[in-house]
Amino acid sequence: MVSASSTTGGELWEVFVRPRRGLAHVHVGSIHASDAAMALRNARDVYTRRQEGVSLWVVPAAEVRASSPDEQDSFFDPAADKAYRHPTFYEVPDALHL
């Protein structure tokens, strides 16, 4: 029996590229592949044709757990009133270069 995914060349994988040393991997899109080895190679060919990267991650799309937009308010708004987490909250004499 043939799985549905094989008709287009495998499962969906999310692709992350590290553009250069010192930077984090950034999500760039997705590709299809039957397994991780092919996913890495497909990601290399599709997303780094112009030296866009020095390192790649591929992650099965089905394995990504995402926060829900419905929970956006309860997840992210509580951080909004905590100005004291930011350095600009504090007044110190300019001359001290703190």
Add this chain to the structure above:
Amino acid sequence: MRSTCEAVATEAEYAVALADDALVASQRLVEWVARAPQIEEDVAIGNIALDLLGQARLLYQYAGSLTDPPRTEDDLAYFRDERAFRNVCLVERENGDFAVTMVRLLVLAAYQRELYDRLARSVDPTLAAIAAKAVKEVAYHRDHARQWVLRLGDGTPESHRRTQTALEAEWPWVSELFDGGWLAPALVERGVAVAPASLEEPVLAFLREVLDEATLAEPDPRPAVTAGREGRHTEALGHLLTELQHLARSHPGASW
């Protein structure tokens, strides 16, 4: 038997022979573009064909710079006839199915990997530099072909059958890669060229490992009577060159 081409005795002729392999292999791979089993593979095959084309261009440019009068890469690619091409017959024959293409690429890339790895230490600094760049490319090609041959060999009964069939069809054309009869011994002795026979063991060892893992059986040795390096080709090359060369030849002297 009288061969068409004299034995290769110069750096230029040697570079042309290696370039012909790369150009003809690239031309065959290009035929897959927009026909690959999945779109990701269109991109992958395009990358490999571009690498090979780039190798051919560097080698032709170098060869052309050594002759008097100098010749351009296009003089060498477009204005030589079939009998002057020195590529191995492995790369020129018509594309079969995807299994044939991947088995052939596996053999070619395994050969080029060992060849360029040694050529990178050639006493000829230009050949050494071209090889040092190319060896990274063909290492990727070899891995790409290996990944596919594993999947096709150990995939479904149909893919196994097709891949075993492809292997039987390609295997007779493998031994030509290791035949050094076309190469003047002095070129090897001077440390310019790599002795083809020295590549046989590492290439076959690699191929056997892949075939074994892919559950494929190594065919019995049954070398084809062939001498592509000496300009005696299969009928397929003439048609390939007809297509490759016709436009350039229809407008002699034109630039593009």
Add this chain to the structure above:
Amino acid sequence: MSTFEELIAANERVEPRDDMPDAYRATLVRQIAQHAHSEIIGMQPEGNWLTRAPSLRRKAILLAKVQDEAGHGLYLYAAAETLGVSREELLDALHAGRQKYSSIFNYPTLSWADIGAIGWLVDGAAIVNQVPLCRCSYGPYARAMVRVCKEESFHQRQGFELLHTLSHGTEAQHAMAQDAVDRWWWPSLMMFGPPDDASTHSAQSMEWGIKRFSNDTLRQRFVDMTVPQAEALGLTLPDPDLRWDEEAETWRHGEIDFTELFEVVKGNGPCNAQRLGHRVQAHEDGAWVREAAAAYARKQAEKGRAVA
């Protein structure tokens, strides 16, 4: 007001898991899929000259370009898949003729100069269409378009350079270039779609921030950009009514005969059956390969479980 409407009103991006009206989702799926299909089918007319490119340099450029088109198709399929459709469904719809691709690719490439004309005119028109899509309201589509536009600029420039070389080459080469421009000019203008007063989807797409400018506005932008380039190429555009409007500071083109476009859209173009047939054949011929890869992956996974 719903979150979706607030986002659109604030010119913010809509992201995959946000609530969105069904019609917005459907419009995006249709448009992104059509765009992706166009990239994939668009490989064929140019691929037609890959084995015959007249110099190794041109062969490498064309190969890189056709390969980019496959890449662009994949970026776009990936964007469409964030909307909850699979690539499989999209390809099925293409193969069954339920989704369209750009009609421009239903014209044949009859000479090498067509490669130049496609780069200069067809990619030129595509860029004018696509640049505003980089600010499209749907995040994944906009991001894919940023990537596509960055890569496409080489496509148009190589086309211009190719035609310039031909136009200033031998008499036969010049004639080849002129013939190609004669055949591709009007179809390129039609790439912007029907005139604004006859365009069915435009108003809603503008409201949703999927489309930023009307068909006629973009078409005019393309004409104004292209006419001086034709002059620089030493080639004429096949429009006897083309004239400079001093007052409006714009080029006025002659009337576009859309009956042809509608015929091609209906399936009666010179290459409709060929392009789709080629695509379906490639997909069917590759089925056993994809099945093999899936079977291998299953076996490997089972082996992994057995070891664990």
